[in-house]
Amino acid sequence: MSAPPATIAATPAGVPTARQLRTHLRRARSRHHDHSLGEVLGDAYVIVLFTGMYGWFAISASRDLLDSPTVGQAEPGVRWWLALAALLAGAGLAWRGLRALGPLLVTPATQSWATSAPVDRRAWLAPRFVLLLAGAAVGTAVLGLAVAALGGASDPATLGWAAAAGAAWGAAALALSVVAQSSRAGRRWPAVAGAAPMVVAAVVTAVVVLLGHLGDGLPRPAVTPTVALFALALPLAGLGTIRAVRALPQVDRATLTTGAQFANAAATATILLDPSLLTGLVESRRWRRIGRVSSRRLLPGPAWWAFLQADVRRLRRHPSALLLWVTLIGVQYAAALALPGLAGAAQVVFAYLAANRLTGGLRSISRSPGLRRALGGSDALLRGIHVVVPAVGAGLWWLLTLPTVEPGPSWLAPTLALGVVAAAFRAGTRPPINYGGATVNTPFGMMPVDLVRQGSRGPALLAALVLVQLFLG
Template sequence: MSTELGIRPGSPPDARRLRGRLRRTRRRHRAVSLGDVLTDAYVLVLFAGMYGWALVSEVRDYLGSPSGRQGDPGDRYWLGVAAALAVAGLAWRGLRAVGPLVVSPAAQSWVVSSPVDRRGWLLPRFVVLLVAAVAGGGLVGLAAAVATGAGGATDLASSAVAGAACGTLAVALAVVAQGSPRRAGWARFLDRGLFAAAAVVAAALVAGHLTGFSVPPPTASLAWVLGFAAAPPVVVAVLRACRALPSVDRASLVSGAQVADAAAGAALLLDPSFLTGLVESRRWRSIGVVSSRRFRPLGRFGALVQAELWRPVRHPSALVVWVALLLTLYAVAVALPTLAGPAQVVLGFLAVGRLTGGLRAVGRSAGLRRSLGGGDTVLNLAHLVVPAVSVVIWYAVSLPMVGAGVGVLDGVLVLGTVAAAYRAATRPPMKYGGVAVDTPVGMIPVDLIRQVVRGPDVVGALVVAQLLWP
């Protein structure tokens, strides 16, 4: 065995020979044929192409619509810039959460924990990531050029080059941060910088609209400038990532694999609690130590409300997201006046969802409810106070950009948003043995769909009511 793997006394195993032996072993036990793999790949490419082209077509129609129907063209352009910056921040945060280098559970136990050459073992994965980043970034840049109306071959090529450069830079920097997590404080602030830039652009858009000043979009494409400016950092980041491969420890590989497995389970089983539970537990563990406060003697209900009030204080990210979604609503109301009403309902539901952590914890843990006492009704009402107050504040603050006055519809929307947040937070664990209906398009799991849309179904009804209300 040692001779086959090229192991010499006092030297680590050869990663290439070990990988080849594992590949031959997998081939002997493989139960999936090449045709099945190609079929799955074809389905994924087909769906990605269909939905991607539909999204590009919608964005292109929106940006090219007349000024009187969808707002000023400059406002629409800068809203797209703010959205692109926010999406880039989310992509960077997801890339950092996953790894981006991950290994299988078997490799974590039997390979990564052994004295195998870490760089030789991780280098093929890093190369695959770079190839995927170049291809994916180029496609995203090409889609962005088509969506913005670029018709020339030069504009399309420049956008593809800029997208590929940005994707490669992001992956390489993420690997550098994964190799030195204690010294990569800049990685934690990069997504915050992207979110802050998106907020600044959106705030400038809203302020310019309120003051009667609109910034026109640039007349020339900046893709070539972005591509050439990103070339030197891309080379430096790739070289530093190669040098950082030996220092990627087992803990970071395991942590990223947990997030990837949770995301895959949430997508496969249609249960987002797999991923949200892991993210929430990590977020609370990152705080480490909190200062205790003495509650006022207001009974069980008052103590629970006070504890729920301290939750966003100890971790203010929910309040930050609440304010960011409010700014998003204002920007949408400026650049997309026809969608201001539906955006008020949908974004309000997302904003209050970040403040229902206590309600989710109580609703999904029978042991916690028994330890707190007081009955389920008292517990649910106590943890519903903060979300209900936040909904009232949301509609009061967003009313100037959506409606001219307070009416019956606003009361219906407030109560409906609170009900939607309550339904979504108190959803029981998923059950997969429910009723399915045989239709001409196949079997439709009605009970599974009902569980998935618990909460968003009320939001959809509110959007329809707002559109049809006289």
């Protein structure tokens, strides 16, 4: 007769618990760790101190800039509603970042030796989840405090409720992202949760821009609804935390390591000052998600005509580039309403971002000598063909945003538009980073000037164009 269910062991005999395994690993790391607890706490104190000082300085400087005549005065309601739209868009992007990161992740060694063993998955991941939940709550509380201070709030009660609302929403987002990480394929609510705030932000921006150009504007609410936001987020955070704890055993190894790849690529790109390490991983993931595409014949013609058609077809299979191109048009109109004195500089920057998103073919050609040899023709011809789409996109974007800036000299707008295309071309054709350049000893430490020069290829020209627009526009 088989034993009753209550007497069956939860784990095989001889398998350590998650706490025992964690204690063993902590002791093993301590034997190879030469930093004391006091040194770690001292480093943490320095980081918190500098973050607080420079963060408060940035908030004060931003408040002075918004009130200065340099940026121009705008209706308070316009800035309030556009700030709300920016927060909603940021929330949608943060959700996408959490989904790309995991947020629960493990290193490849942990995947091989811990998560592949018959160890209780919930007990193993619970401490990570608690730390992430606390970190998300603290980070978003500081963000809510900064937003309230930037909006002109000085009452301690208002600042406190803003921090509480930020902490509650941050904890809710983190907990729900863990639930989404453990969900089975086919569930669409994680995608809807990320797209909904961005859609609402687009609608709010469109309404504010339309009413602003009609001569009216949405009034600013008399009271900021921080208490209501906190009351709405608190039960959502509690429910999300309970569901996340229940869903921890269903977080599989694949999702744990996928986020680790993204985090390692981001850290490596930051340390080596080479964003292509991260963008390459993002592009490969995007093309793998497409999986299968419909094949169509190209129209007959010379080789350059076939290359141009292939570059255009790339955009059809990458609709997010066109979506961002359209979104930046609305952002430019919103910036012209909120910061009329900086509308010209914003037009230059956003035009570069719009054109840079259309340089996928140019980057592929420039970073692959083997592909250029296989296609044939000179390098100048191949790059010239693949700069047509970004040039046309930048020119059309510039024409659509001309009503947002005051007309300057007749030669300025064409010059800036051509300069934006040149900056996008220089950024798209940047060669691989060479780390053997010279460094200079400065009061702030060794500065790799040659590395900075290579990384600024494209953005340096963009900065020069912004200065030209500010002084001559």
